[in-house]
Amino acid sequence: MKFTKISALAGAATLVSLLLTGVAAAPATAAPIDATCGYAEEGTGGKFTDSICWFDFAGYDQSIGLTAEGQRFETTLGEYDIAYTVTQRPTGMGWQPRGVEARPSTDPFFPMGNWDYYDGIPGLPYLYANRGASFGSVQINIVDVEVSLGGVPVTGYDLVTAAPETPDAFVGNFGERIYWGSDQPLTMIDSTTPITSGGGCTIPLAGDGTHAAVCNPANAGTTSAFGTILAAPSATSISGTLFMNSAGEREALAFGIRTSTLTLEKSVDSRVDPLDSFDVQVTSPEGVALATATTGADDTAATSTTTVIPSGAFTLSEAATAGAPSPLDYYDAAWTCTNNTEGSTTVLPNGTDPAQQLTLAAGDSVDCVVTNTAKQASLGLVKSVSPATASVGDTVVYDFAVTNDGALPVENLVIDETTFTGTGELGDIACPVSTLAVGESTTCQAPYVVTQADIDEGLVSNEATASAGVVGTSVTVDANSSTALLDTPGTGLLDVVKTVDSPTAAVGDTVLYTLTATNAGTLTLSDVELSDVDFTGATPLDELTCDKSAPVTLAPGETLTCTVEYEAAVADIGTVTNDASGTATDPHGEPIAGSDSASLSVVAAPVLPETPDAPVAQTGATLAITGGDAPWLVGGVGAILLLVGASVLAFRRALRS
Structure with missing residues (x-):
């Protein structure tokens, strides 16, 4: 053949x-x-x-x-x-x-x-x-x-x-x-x-x-x-x-068709909201979705190994699942891809964009993973008070400066007073806005009227924090705590005064001593007491009678008044001195004292004339008064006595007036 x-x-x-x-x-x-x-x-x-x-x-x-x-x-x-x-x-x-x-x-x-x-x-x-x-x-x-x-x-x-x-x-x-x-x-x-x-x-x-x-x-x-x-x-x-x-x-x-394979995986490193879910999708150059996967509550999801024909640039994309609380831009994305085909020169995606382009060659077998990491929400708080020093009755203003220093927008801003040592009531906290974009700040304010108890304390401390919700989610972010100190300084001063109702008294006269203790400072004084000390009178003084019962507390400007009577004795002729002492305790336990003294001049009592029915016996070698002398003698003596008595009465009235 x-x-x-x-x-x-x-x-x-x-x-x-x-x-x-x-x-x-x-x-x-x-x-x-x-x-x-x-x-x-x-x-x-x-x-x-x-x-x-x-x-x-x-x-x-x-x-x-x-x-x-x-x-x-x-x-x-x-x-x-x-x-x-x-x-x-x-x-x-x-x-x-x-x-x-x-x-x-x-x-x-x-x-x-x-x-x-x-x-x-x-x-x-x-x-x-x-x-x-x-x-x-x-x-x-x-x-x-x-x-x-x-x-x-x-x-x-x-x-x-x-x-x-x-x-x-x-x-x-x-x-x-x-x-x-x-x-x-x-x-x-x-x-x-x-x-x-x-x-x-x-x-x-x-x-x-x-x-x-x-x-x-x-x-x-x-x-x-x-x-x-x-x-x-x-x-x-x-x-x-x-x-x-x-x-x-x-x-x-044998005949066949050589295609490429592509797998897209989603990995969730952390979540903003526990209910966040993610979708990944492979889309052909012709605009047809070839493969999808959804994480749901899981941390990973992957498409099956998908056969694709490399007719151009494929789109690998991720998106938030419909109904998920957080949008995709609440996350940072990182792409890593591996080509399992040895010797392939295909350029693989990388970077952070949520959508990537991949142009395959026939025979490529590419696996891509997009990993999502939750962006962090954060609030910064700085609290201050103006003025920084105040007196009782002053109105100060607290400032709460809040900054969104995180990477997510927040809403429903709330200031929380965690510790406030003021004894009054802090006014309502007013915030100009309650939603803050990333990097945005606002200052909330609240007034406060300083009380006497604040002065007694010497310092008002106010600690606060702030909280807000991440927009669209159930997540709350708390700020750091911040403290503002208001200086409320005060002085402790006790003014003690002792007086006697007459600077001169005759033997047998009764005088009235008055002791007063006045809170002349700006601090409330407690356990206020008055006492007589170093009294030079012939007989001890009785106990003081006071207008307030012990223990006595005096607010600034208030007074404690005590009195005691004393009858001048012959032994007091001359000058009687009387020192008064006052003591008290300020709100910090420090002792406060004051003192004063009063002097009394004591004179002999005047000699009163005898009545006709009671002749005065004469002693010594004096001549006898005959009956012929009696009328003028009696009249002369009576006139002298009247003159002396009138003079003494006038003098005493002048001293009391």
């Missing part, structure tokens, strides 16, 4: 004619197959096990594939819709046509060219050429590829093809080769570990990076690899032509 051997150096016209044979199919008219695609198991050796979704060709019918229209398949991948047509064509030029059937990935001896390499692909992902006549061939085409999202065409994917069967080197009549073609340049993106023992596709592939690439089986000593995988960015058609020299040889093709 004659055959035409096509090598890597085959003319361009021959290669193009083969490719055109596979891409000229018209749109399918038969009912499309509702198909799927699937990923290989993780950890099975391939670089893109999580980003190449291999088409499942279950339901492929080569009788339809051989028609001009081919067989249409429709697949849903996440939110994306994928449609493509499979056609099967003979190559001609002396090569015998082979049939094609869909087979599972476990069917060949070496899955995807080797053990544990893209193993576990579900369904029937391989289109196998059946055994047949020597020098058989077949062309398998994936054409009219359409990818859309919400009805909008999408590009940015990689259309992928692979050689899952192990091509044999040319030994005798054995030997297999594959020609690939696409409407976009083809580049080898993965393979098993290169070998030099023969078999596999010669590395590098002939035509790598062009619209036509060739897998020529390598002889021993030449570098080659099994499981060669090629990608064509945003391609709408891709084909593979299988050439098998021996009747017993088989070869296969």
Whole structure:
């Protein structure tokens, strides 16, 4: 049997004619197959096990594939819709046509060219050429590829093809080769570990990076690899032509779409309000929400690993859940992203903006975490009083200067007097505003009238704090406490005065001593007492009679008055002195004293004349008074006595007036 051997150096016209044979199919008219695609198991050796979704060709019918229209398949991948047509064509030029059937990935001896390499692909992902006549061939085409999202065409994917069967080197009549073609340049993106023992596709592939690439089986000593995988960015058609020299040889093709994966996680480091909840969302360049997650009361939430087609800039965003108390700007955000695809040069988001842009490359596997930390609410309070020194009856004004020195707005400002030592009543606290933006301040005021008890205390201490609610939340923030001291100084002074109602008294006269103690200072005096000391009279004074009962307390200006009577005796003739002492205690326990003295001049009592019925006896050597002398003598003496008595009476009245 004659055959035409096509090598890597085959003319361009021959290669193009083969490719055109596979891409000229018209749109399918038969009912499309509702198909799927699937990923290989993780950890099975391939670089893109999580980003190449291999088409499942279950339901492929080569009788339809051989028609001009081919067989249409429709697949849903996440939110994306994928449609493509499979056609099967003979190559001609002396090569015998082979049939094609869909087979599972476990069917060949070496899955995807080797053990544990893209193993576990579900369904029937391989289109196998059946055994047949020597020098058989077949062309398998994936054409009219359409990818859309919400009805909008999408590009940015990689259309992928692979050689899952192990091509044999040319030994005798054995030997297999594959020609690939696409409407976009083809580049080898993965393979098993290169070998030099023969078999596999010669590395590098002939035509790598062009619209036509060739897998020529390598002889021993030449570098080659099994499981060669090629990608064509945003391609709408891709084909593979299988050439098998021996009747017993088989070869296969796999096709798929290389996408990207994206996971978005929310981490809550701290909350402003315990009921705060957060949403995260991945939005496609076409404006379609691809994945969302909500924290609720939990500290983390993550979208599932979402398959995306890198058709432009994706938006990764966070928002406060509807009905959550705190808006998102009550939080600081920090983004960290990791690309699990080795060698990727994709620029990853970072920073603090609540929305980030991410432009992926096909094959990227990116995990992003946005961590929210609650901003802190804080109030500062400074309390002062003006004037700082006051007397009884003065009105002072307390100022409460409140500053929102935190990072959140507050409302419902309240001043709380935690400690107030004033004995009066502080006036109502008035605040100009009750809502403070970040950095804003206000001064609240309250009047106070100083009392006597405040003066007695000497100092009024006023400690206060402030509180407010974080706007829109149930959270309250308290300010530091602040104390204002009002100086209320006072003086303790006791003014003691002692008086006698007459400065002169005759023997036998009764005089009245008066003692007064006046609080001449500004402090209230307690235990006020008056007493007589150092009295030089002939007989002791009686106890004082006072107008207030002990213990006596005197407010500033008040007086204690005490009195005592005294009868002058013959022994007092001359001057009688009397000192008075006053004592008291101020509010701080300090003793207060005062003193005064009064003097009394005591004279002899006057001698009164005898009556006619009682003549006065004469002593000594005096002449007897005769009867003839009596009238003038009696009259003269009587006149003298009257004169003396009148003089004394007038003198005493003058002293009392």
